[in-house]
Amino acid sequence: MRMNVTASVTPITVVAHASKPKNWFDGALIDGDAPQAGLTTHAMHYGSGVFEGIRAYATTNGGAAVFRLPEHLQRMRRGAELLGLAFDPSQATDAVLATLRANGHRDAYVRPLAWFGEGSFGLDVEGHVPHLMVATTATQVHLNGSRARVGVSTWRRNPADSLPPLKLCGGYINSILAKREAKQRGFDEALFTDRAGNVVECTGANVFMVKDGVISAVEHPDALPGITRDTLLALSGANVRMVSLAELLDADEVFACGTAAEVAPIAQIEQREYGANPISRALASQYQCIVRGEDTTHASWLTAV
Ligand code: PMP
Secondary structure, eight states, rough: OOOTTTTTSSOOEEOSSSSSSEEEETTTTEETOOOOOOOHHHHHHOOOOOEEEEEEOOTTTSEEEEETHHHHHHHHHHHHHTTOOOOOOHHHEEEEEEEHHTOOOOOEEEEEEEEEEEOHHHHHHHTSSEEEEEEEEEEEEOOTTTOOOEEEEEEEOOOTTTSSOOOGGGGGHHHHHHHHHHHTTHHHHHHHHTTSEEEESSOEEEEEETTTTTTEEEOOSSSOOOOHHHHHHHHHEEEEOOOOOHHHHOOSSSEEEEEETTEEEEEEEETEEOOHHHHHHHHHHHHEEEEEEEGGGGGGGGGEO
């Protein structure tokens, strides 16, 4: 069976195992989707959960490694803390590695999720059982990933003073609305801008631009501080600044980046079409060398499976 993980700019093709994949649930590996969520599950009603999107890669030494696992789990811990949800990064680390090993996955997307389970219908989280799951799905490597066509969303990104930019489940309704609108307009992905016309981010990826050879990372308080963005900042020494939509449309190259999207050159924003994106492509190759351990200058970013 094939399915597309669409939270990314470049959809990842996920190939499900012939036998049931193992998932980690509340302390043990289980077969497939066995647990049933009760009807009072708090996260189902109110989105009271936090998740991560992480990737593991087959490395050039014949093994596999999870890319920047501690950083992903620390971000998840911050989200859990905000919700008052118990979360232990070291337990989650073990769960991620155990699930990857049990499924024999090397190139994989890893999805941990912590959430409030059954209890009352009240908004208080107290009295609801906390749960943790980890699922891994094999990813196929796209050598010639299609370049995204992006529409500017009429929806605003959740403002950080209403909902902090963390991977809180309920916050993603905002991305879902923007993605639905973009697709209905014939685009692949949506770009959020603020009321002043500044670029915020895409629905599941951060944004960079290149103008006259200068790389700039879009900075915005409402955008998720992405781990891929941080990686690319370290690799490229890009400027970090607010960028207006007008500047983005005038740029030579634009790319989105995220764990799932990796470095995704953008073909088009509304009617503006971009060219060959040589700098974005060079960064995309450099990123691949790092995540696969071919370039060992950042070996500390890799957690061996
Ligand atoms: N913005 C949003 C809204 C996201 O969901 C993601 C994916 N986690 C990103 C940016 C990119 O973050 P990262 O590089 O940490 O995956």
